[in-house]
Amino acid sequence: MDLRIFTEPQQGADYDTLLKVARATEDLGFDAFFRSDHYLRMGAGDGLPGPTDAWITLAGLARETSRIRLGTLMTAATFRLPGVLAIQVAQVDQMSGGRIEFGLGAGWFEEEHSAYGIPFPKEKFGRLEEQLAIITGLWGTETGKTFSYEGKHYRLADSPALPKPAQQKIPVLIGGHGASRTPRLAARYADEFNMPFSSLEDTERQFGRVRAAAEEAGRNADELVYSNALVVCVGKDDAEVARRAAAIGRDVEELKANGLAGSPAEVADKLGRYAAVGSSRVYLQVLDLDDLDHLELISAQVAPQLG
Known part of the structure; x- marks a missing residue:
C-alpha cells in the first residue's frame, strides 16, 4: 500500500513549514506530498500566518524535492479558469520533472469564496465536468493542432493548447461520496478515485x-487506482497517542473510530482492512505540521508492516 502525506495548510502554515514536511516526506520514504486547496481556516483559531496558494506552493516544492509525487486533494474548480489552470499545472509538472498528480473537485466552502471575493456559483458540478473536459482536452491535443470547446459555462476558440506537461499524461484524481454523478465522472476522466474520510463500509460501497x-463506460475497472484519505494519529504508547490527539484538538476514541489512530500495530491493522476493500493508497492527513517525529514513527513502524 502506498502511503502519502496530506496537509491542510489553510489551518496555519507558511511555505517554509510545508517545505520541511515535504522534505521529511521524501527523506522518510513516503510516496507523495499532497496538500488541500483552501484559502480560509476551518474551525477555531486565527489561521496565522494565513493561507498559501496550492499551485504556488507546489511550484516551489517541485524545485526543492526530487523523488516524491506532488499534488492536490482537491483543487477547487471555482478558484481558477480551466485554461489558466491547465497552463499552471502543466508548468509545475515541467518544473518537477513529471511528478505532478492533479486532483480536481467542484469546490464547496462558501465562506472562503466570500472572504476573498471569489464567485460561488449555484451550479458547481456542471462546471467541474466542463473543466475536466477542457483541461484534459488541452493537455491531450497534439502539438501543432488547436483545441476548441463550446460548453454552457466555458468556451475556448482555437487554443494552441500549450504548454504541454512533462508527463505524457498527468494522473487525474476525482473523489467524493456522490452515488451517481461522481462515479460517472470518475469513470470518464479519473486515473484515481479517492474516498475522503469514510468508513470501511462506505468506502467499499463507493468503490x-x-x-x-x-465497466458501463467501457473501461476496465482495474485501470483506476482506488484510495482513501484519513486523519492519522500514531503513538508509541497510549500517552503519546493522547498527546498527539490533544495537539490537534481531537478525541482519541473519535479518531480511532473515524481515522487512523493508536499504536503502529493498530494503525497497520486498520490500513490492512482498507486494503481488503480495495484501497491501494492512503493519504495520511497530518494536522500538526511541526511534529516531524510523527512522520518518522509512521515510516519506521507502520509502513514496514504493510508489505
Whole structure:
C-alpha cells in the first residue's frame, strides 16, 4: 500500500513549514506530498500566518524535492479558469520533472469564496465536468493542432493548447461520496478515485459504484487506482497517542473510530482492512505540521508492516 502525506495548510502554515514536511516526506520514504486547496481556516483559531496558494506552493516544492509525487486533494474548480489552470499545472509538472498528480473537485466552502471575493456559483458540478473536459482536452491535443470547446459555462476558440506537461499524461484524481454523478465522472476522466474520510463500509460501497460505472463506460475497472484519505494519529504508547490527539484538538476514541489512530500495530491493522476493500493508497492527513517525529514513527513502524 502506498502511503502519502496530506496537509491542510489553510489551518496555519507558511511555505517554509510545508517545505520541511515535504522534505521529511521524501527523506522518510513516503510516496507523495499532497496538500488541500483552501484559502480560509476551518474551525477555531486565527489561521496565522494565513493561507498559501496550492499551485504556488507546489511550484516551489517541485524545485526543492526530487523523488516524491506532488499534488492536490482537491483543487477547487471555482478558484481558477480551466485554461489558466491547465497552463499552471502543466508548468509545475515541467518544473518537477513529471511528478505532478492533479486532483480536481467542484469546490464547496462558501465562506472562503466570500472572504476573498471569489464567485460561488449555484451550479458547481456542471462546471467541474466542463473543466475536466477542457483541461484534459488541452493537455491531450497534439502539438501543432488547436483545441476548441463550446460548453454552457466555458468556451475556448482555437487554443494552441500549450504548454504541454512533462508527463505524457498527468494522473487525474476525482473523489467524493456522490452515488451517481461522481462515479460517472470518475469513470470518464479519473486515473484515481479517492474516498475522503469514510468508513470501511462506505468506502467499499463507493468503490463498487465507481467500478460499475467504469465497466458501463467501457473501461476496465482495474485501470483506476482506488484510495482513501484519513486523519492519522500514531503513538508509541497510549500517552503519546493522547498527546498527539490533544495537539490537534481531537478525541482519541473519535479518531480511532473515524481515522487512523493508536499504536503502529493498530494503525497497520486498520490500513490492512482498507486494503481488503480495495484501497491501494492512503493519504495520511497530518494536522500538526511541526511534529516531524510523527512522520518518522509512521515510516519506521507502520509502513514496514504493510508489505
